[in-house]
Amino acid sequence: MDKVFIEGLQVDALIGIYDWERRIRQPLVFDIEMAFDNRIPAASDAIGDTLNYKAVSKRIIAYVSQSGFGLVETLAERVAAIILEEFGVRHVRLKLSKPGAVRGARAVGVMIERSAATLQQ
Numbered sequence: 001m002d003k004v005f006i007e008g009l010q011v012d013a014l015i016g017i018y019d020w021e022r023r024i025r026q027p028l029v030f031d032i033e034m035a036f037d038n039r040i041p042a043a044s045d046a047i048g049d050t051l052n053y054k055a056v057s058k059r060i061i062a063y064v065s066q067s068g069f070g071l072v073e074t075l076a077e078r079v080a081a082i083i084l085e086e087f088g089v090r091h092v093r094l095k096l097s098k099p100g101a102v103r104g105a106r107a108v109g110v111m112i113e114r115s116a117a118t119l120q121q
């Protein structure tokens with residue numbers, strides 16, 4: 001299956017379980033792969049036939065900027081659900097990195113894969 005991807009999308013957010021984390025915003029980085037049949041926009045050369053990575057990116061930035069979860073797991077799950085439900089994507093692979101959260105590590109975080117068929121109601 002073809003993919004449309006968004007790599008290294010950085011968004012500042014309120015995220016974390018510790019008191020000091022509830023008083024600041026921290027950078028988060030999203031790497032996202034979305035299954036999509038790119039033969040259709042390739043044939044028409046029309047942006048309306050694409051899975052528009054700019055539209056998806058803007059939606060993620062808007063959502064993450066106003067979010068305030070404790071765990072990266074929760075945020076990753078919500079962003080994956082938005083991609084599946086609002087953009088008609090059948091399968092998404094999402095990596096959410098929290099750079100600098102652990103001394104000595106470049107980044108920590110989670111990787112998830114979700115399908116529209118198995119999305120929890």
Ligand SMILES: Nc1nc2c(c(=O)[nH]1)N=C([C@H](O)[C@@H](O)CO)CN2
Nearest residue numbers: 015016017018070071072073101102
């Ligand atoms: N699996 C997770 N482990 C940890 C998380 C998390 O969201 N998921 N969060 C923290 C703290 O908020 C940490 O990022 C602060 O440095 C610790 N472990």
